[in-house]
Amino acid sequence: xxxxxxxxxxxxxxxxxxxxxxxxxxxxxxxxxxxxxxxxxxxxxxxxxxxxxxxxxxxxxxxxxxxxxxxxxxxxxxxxxxxxxxxxxxxxxxxxxxxxxxxxxxxxxxxxxxxxxxxxxxxxxxxxxxxxxxxxxxxxxxxxxxxxxxxxxxxxxxxxxxxxxxxxxxxxxxxxxxxxxxxxxxxxxxxxxxxxxxxxxx
Numbered sequence: 001x002x003x004x005x006x007x008x009x010x011x012x013x014x015x016x017x018x019x020x021x022x023x024x025x026x027x028x029x030x031x032x033x034x035x036x037x038x039x040x041x042x043x044x045x046x047x048x049x050x051x052x053x054x055x056x057x058x059x060x061x062x063x064x065x066x067x068x069x070x071x072x073x074x075x076x077x078x079x080x081x082x083x084x085x086x087x088x089x090x091x092x093x094x095x096x097x098x099x100x101x102x103x104x105x106x107x108x109x110x111x112x113x114x115x116x117x118x119x120x121x122x123x124x125x126x127x128x129x130x131x132x133x134x135x136x137x138x139x140x141x142x143x144x145x146x147x148x149x150x151x152x153x154x155x156x157x158x159x160x161x162x163x164x165x166x167x168x169x170x171x172x173x174x175x176x177x178x179x180x181x182x183x184x185x186x187x188x189x190x191x192x193x194x195x196x197x198x199x200x201x202x
């Protein structure tokens with residue numbers, strides 16, 4: 001998908017539709033995960049095959065099929081060094097932000113904490129772990145995969161943050177299921193983080 005004439009900021013998304021009968025009016029939000037200077041637009045999308053939804057239909061597209069993109073939107077924009085906390089596919093707004101920081105040689109001083117059910121659910125694990133060699137601190141935690149090694153096995157909640165996050169005077173970026181984000185916002189503020197320093201999709 002060509003990026004010619006289309007501009008977005010890292011962390012932004014668009015409402016996307018498939019240009020096909022039955023799908024043109026179905027708007028689904030997807031985050032751009034490539035960089036603006038790339039020749040093509042990129043999305044990183046987890047497909048669900050257990051029901052007849054948009055992600056399954058996207059998986060079944062062929063070269064030459066068309067998508068409908070609308071104006072970019074989103075409130076997860078980079079405000080300075082800090083910790084990115086995601087639940088599952090909520091990591092996608094952080095992909096372009098961290099790729100931008102990597103391209104600019106500014107990964108040091110940032111941390112990524114991601115919760116998934118199983119190790120197989122982790123998105124772009126190899127790429128993020130390569131970023132760890134360039135200054136990004138990466139923490140994986142799994143809630144339903146006790147046999148997986150090299151990861152934590154805890155839910156991200158107030159107790160987790162109190163144990164694993166040392167500095168509350170930094171920026172925090174949150175994305176994931178709405179209940180998780182709501183709970184983490186309250187937990188961070190309860191631990192002393194400034195409400196102004198917490199960014200999430202409003």
